[in-house]
Amino acid sequence: MAERKPVHITKEQLAEQRGYAAEVSAMENRPRSYHVVTYGCQMNAHDSEKLSGMLRQMGMEEAPTREDADFVIFNTCCVRDNAERRALGNVTWLKEVRKKNPNLIIAVCGCMIQQPGMAEKILKQYKFIDLAFGTSNLWRLPELLHRTLRSDRSVVVVEEEDSIAEDLPVQRLRQDAAYITIMYGCDNFCSYCIVPYVRGRERSRDPEAILREARELHASGVKEIMLLGQNVNSYGKGLECGMNFPELLRRLDEVGIPRIRFMTSHPKDLSDELIEVLGQSKHILPQFHLPVQHGNDEILRRMNRRYTREQYLDKVRKLRQAVPGIGLTTDIIVGFPGETEEQFLDTLSIVEEVGYDSAFTFIYSPRTGTVAASMEDQIPEDVATDRIKRLIAAQEAGQKKAMSRFIGSEEEVLVEGLSRRSDKAVSGHGRHGVSITFPGTESDIGQIVRVRVTEMKNNTLMGERI
Numbered sequence: 195m196a197e198r199k200p201v202h203i204t205k206e207q208l209a210e211q212r213g214y215a216a217e218v219s220a221m222e223n224r225p226r227s228y229h230v231v232t233y234g235c236q237m238n239a240h241d242s243e244k245l246s247g248m249l250r251q252m253g254m255e256e257a258p259t260r261e262d263a264d265f266v267i268f269n270t271c272c273v274r275d276n277a278e279r280r281a282l283g284n285v286t287w288l289k290e291v292r293k294k295n296p297n298l299i300i301a302v303c304g305c306m307i308q309q310p311g312m313a314e315k316i317l318k319q320y321k322f323i324d325l326a327f328g329t330s331n332l333w334r335l336p337e338l339l340h341r342t343l344r345s346d347r348s349v350v351v352v353e354e355e356d357s358i359a360e361d362l363p364v365q366r367l368r369q370d371a372a373y374i375t376i377m378y379g380c381d382n383f384c385s386y387c388i389v390p391y392v393r394g395r396e397r398s399r400d401p402e403a404i405l406r407e408a409r410e411l412h413a414s415g416v417k418e419i420m421l422l423g424q425n426v427n428s429y430g431k432g433l434e435c436g437m438n439f440p441e442l443l444r445r446l447d448e449v450g451i452p453r454i455r456f457m458t459s460h461p462k463d464l465s466d467e468l469i470e471v472l473g474q475s476k477h478i479l480p481q482f483h484l485p486v487q488h489g490n491d492e493i494l495r496r497m498n499r500r501y502t503r504e505q506y507l508d509k510v511r512k513l514r515q516a517v518p519g520i521g522l523t524t525d526i527i528v529g530f531p532g533e534t535e536e537q538f539l540d541t542l543s544i545v546e547e548v549g550y551d552s553a554f555t556f557i558y559s560p561r562t563g564t565v566a567a568s569m570e571d572q573i574p575e576d577v578a579t580d581r582i583k584r585l586i587a588a589q590e591a592g593q594k595k596a597m598s599r600f601i602g603s604e605e606e607v608l609v610e611g612l613s614r615r616s617d618k619a620v621s622g623h624g625r626h627g628v629s630i631t632f633p634g635t636e637s638d639i640g641q642i643v644r645v646r647v648t649e650m651k652n653n654t655l656m657g658e659r660i
């Protein structure tokens with residue numbers, strides 16, 4: 195792997211983009227409204243908030259649906275084949291919408307575009323796409339849109355550059371909770387995973403910039419921040435100041451924001467120091483997303499995860515010791531190449547042993563260019579489907595048991611919205627990360643409310659106000 199240094203986007207470069215934004219807003223043929231469609235993980239959700247921020251800077255208003263917009267941008271994911279197919283299906287469907295609105299501009303960005311060969315494919319097969327750009331080029335949207343508006347050909351820009359851009363305008367989805375990216379990219383190269391190829395090399399933001407952002411969010415009344423990165427606990431790699439993730443958390447804990455969360459953590463980088471900080475902090479929530487991926491050592495080795503089942507379980511024990519009652523969640527893959535029935539049973543048993551509050555379960559999806567995609571013995575679809583069904587059943591049983599520990603206890607809930615089942619109830623997440631529903635009204639949204647959990651109904655925790 196060639197040495198690649200992070201590229202810090204300068205203030206001058208950003209000023210130039212603001213110049214383009216001003217020019218776009220003065221253009222006669224510019225779009226007046228936009229709609230952003232987001233696929234994939236929280237990183238993409240936050241990138242979309244930045245896209246919205248820049249589009250507003252160009253004088254556009256958000257349209258409620260894609261059919262109403264003059265400019266539609268798809269922020270895509272390619273972590274699994276179905277994510278990619280869904281995105282491409284929707285982009286193609288938009289071609290029909292353009293028949294009604296000939297001025298419609300279609301843009302596609304995100305991880306899917308950053309895949310090798312994709313730029314050429316767009317130019318050949320998807321000519322109706324007006325603008326496409328990769329994950330590293332997001333900060334240049336004003337310039338790219340400017341170029342698109344002046345050209346009658348597709349603009350496609352995919353650079354392999356590990357950029358860090360500070361101070362982009364952000365249009366946040368929620369006022370009470372906010373994302374803060376602390377690091378970009380990934381260097382782990384788990385053998386099944388495309389992310390390191392489409393998000394570039396791991397690079398950490400300057401801690402002072404992160405702290406400044408956190409203080410500003412606190413001052414604006416934000417109650418919860420979510421720190422984002424593909425592998426947050428390796429934060430600091432390559433920084434000259436020597437800051438690491440536990441120390442960053444300590445500093446963020448002092449800012450005073452009531453709730454701090456983070457994702458995702460890699461088990462191999464979960465240090466004793468981090469566990470200690472969790473045990474001592476005031477504002478870091480007692481919850482931890484710790485993707486296990488598999489329960490069998492041989493498969494973990496071939497996945498290049500660099501921990502064993504026993505090492506993983508040891509970290510779980512330490513977490514539970516330091517933070518009693520901690521909410522644990524995970525990601526699991528079934529049907530990795532060569533996975534035998536016996537090896538799969540190890541996944542079932544680790545799920546039972548840990549007792550997760552929730553788990554994201556996936557059927558392995560071969561991704562071109564990754565090591566696992568060319569492994570022999572790819573698992574037939576019917577076998578994988580059968581395994582994921584059994585895994586989901588085991589997880590649901592474990593979840594029920596794990597969640598029952600909350601019945602009778604008190605939780606602080608940050609109310610996110612009206613309950614889906616009733617307009618006289620609201621729901622939100624407790625400090626441990628589980629969703630709780632209780633009587634309330636719209637005026638509770640964005641507030642932190644103390645609740646006693648009374649029962650579990652259809653896998654949902656129900657509560658009453660204290």
Ligand code: SAH
Nearest residue numbers: 386387424458485525526527556557558559
């Ligand atoms: N950086 C995070 C998240 C990566 S993507 C982490 O390391 O945990 C989110 C999840 O998608 C992964 O945890 C993994 O479970 C799943 N995933 C990634 N590549 C996949 C593939 N090729 N097939 C199926 N699931 C995959």
Ligand code: SF4
Nearest residue numbers: 380382383384387389
């Ligand atoms: Fe993918 Fe592994 Fe990196 Fe997570 S840690 S993004 S699973 S390569």
Ligand code: F3S
Nearest residue numbers: 234235271272273305
């Ligand atoms: Fe998907 Fe890219 Fe996230 S591939 S999961 S959107 S980092």
